[in-house]
Amino acid sequence: MKTVGLVGARGHTGRELIALLSRRSGLGLVFASSRAMAGETVTSLAPEAPRELRFEALGPQEVAGKGADAVILALPNGEAAPYVEAIERTAPQTVIVDLSADFRFDGTWVYGLPEIYGRERLAGATRIANPGCYATAGQLAVAPLRDRLRGPVHLFGVSGYSGAGTTPTRRNDTKLLEDNLMPYALAGHLHEREMARHLEIDVRFSPHVAQFFRGLLVTAQLEFCEALTLEAFEAAYREAYEGEPLIGFVQGRPAEIADGANANGAAIGGWTLSEDGRRGAVVCALDNLLKGAAVQAIQNLALALGLEEFEALA
Numbered sequence: 001m002k003t004v005g006l007v008g009a010r011g012h013t014g015r016e017l018i019a020l021l022s023r024r025s026g027l028g029l030v031f032a033s034s035r036a037m038a039g040e041t042v043t044s045l046a047p048e049a050p051r052e053l054r055f056e057a058l059g060p061q062e063v064a065g066k067g068a069d070a071v072i073l074a075l076p077n078g079e080a081a082p083y084v085e086a087i088e089r090t091a092p093q094t095v096i097v098d099l100s101a102d103f104r105f106d107g108t109w110v111y112g113l114p115e116i117y118g119r120e121r122l123a124g125a126t127r128i129a130n131p132g133c134y135a136t137a138g139q140l141a142v143a144p145l146r147d148r149l150r151g152p153v154h155l156f157g158v159s160g161y162s163g164a165g166t167t168p169t170r171r172n173d174t175k176l177l178e179d180n181l182m183p184y185a186l187a188g189h190l191h192e193r194e195m196a197r198h199l200e201i202d203v204r205f206s207p208h209v210a211q212f213f214r215g216l217l218v219t220a221q222l223e224f225c226e227a228l229t230l231e232a233f234e235a236a237y238r239e240a241y242e243g244e245p246l247i248g249f250v251q252g253r254p255a256e257i258a259d260g261a262n263a264n265g266a267a268i269g270g271w272t273l274s275e276d277g278r279r280g281a282v283v284c285a286l287d288n289l290l291k292g293a294a295v296q297a298i299q300n301l302a303l304a305l306g307l308e309e310f311e312a313l314a
């Protein structure tokens with residue numbers, strides 16, 4: 001049994017991680033940090049949690065001192081560094097999976113999107129940066145054709161408001177979101193930069209948030225160097241993701257929010273071509289809290305620790 005600590009456990013992704021960890025035979029949650037819920041039983045938030053566990057308000061040094069085999073950081077962006085530094089000092093062999101964006105642009109960390117960037121670098125890794133939710137969907141929607149593209153790819157994204165976390169903002173204000181669709185960060189969104197860096201292509205990303213809680217989709221508009229047939233367009237995805245248990249295909253229509261929400265994997269579909277075959281569109285839907293965050297973190301952790309990647313996921 002490998003021991004796992006969870007920092008930021010009260011959050012939307014933390015809640016999902018507790019449930020996923022409870023279904024893993026080789027991983028045991030041994031501490032869960034939350035300032036707001038310190039002292040309360042973890043089962044009060046997540047019934048699947050180990051019954052004896054209580055939330056603790058743990059600072060960086062206390063987290064490092066716990067000596068867990070792995071620590072998952074599920075903190076807001078900008079908060080991870082003190083925990084990483086404390087672990088580097090006290091227990092550098094600890095596997096860290098960071099769900100925030102803080103280390104996704106740091107080449108000394110492994111960027112964990114196994115279906116695209118492979119599993120070799122994740123085996124035995126101790127520093128893993130977990131991709132963002134839109135970034136996961138957008139990269140899954142583009143990667144199979146990234147060497148056949150002309151010009152920037154245009155990605156339109158819609159996410160449920162759980163994507164904005166539990167800290168109140170306009171983007172998770174259900175009153176403002178009622179009967180509404182909220183565009184935001186329409187140039188230079190962090191995920192735009194993240195996808196451009198890892199796919200090594202030019203990306204234009206337009207995120208929106210809606211009044212449903214979870215799930216997201218990204219519609220990709222692609223221009224090709226050479227015209228494609230519809231068969232070739234679709235075949236590129238089926239070949240790229242052949243044998244991937246968490247990548248499913250929708251036939252006869254574009255993927256929709258309902259195809260991804262609450263699912264562990266991603267759903268891809270809606271391959272559409274312009275008349276001349278020089279432009280195409282495709283949609284990827286997933287759950288921002290699952291394949292967009294917690295499921296992917298568990299995949300990455302399992303690969304780092306040499307455990308079965310898809311136990312209780314596929």
Ligand SMILES: NC(=O)C1=CN([C@@H]2O[C@H](COP(=O)(O)OP(=O)(O)OC[C@H]3O[C@@H](n4cnc5c(N)ncnc54)[C@H](OP(=O)(O)O)[C@@H]3O)[C@@H](O)[C@H]2O)C=CC1
Binds near residue numbers: 036293
């Ligand atoms: N939500 C999503 O769809 C996705 C989120 N992510 C990323 O994952 C991370 C977690 O996301 P999410 O669960 O939504 O975030 P939340 O805001 O829901 O949860 C983060 C938790 O961290 C704790 N926290 C906040 N600030 C601090 C701090 N300064 N020190 C210690 N603890 C703190 C809070 O709990 P308490 O106050 O009780 O300590 C809070 O509940 C973020 O970096 C996010 O960007 C990635 C992919 C998808």
Ligand SMILES: CC(=O)N[C@@H](CCC(=O)OP(=O)(O)O)C(=O)O
Binds near residue numbers: 099160190208
């Ligand atoms: C609706 C909403 O606010 N969504 C978030 C997605 C956050 C996420 O995926 O996490 P990272 O910031 O760690 O990448 C956003 O667009 O910033």
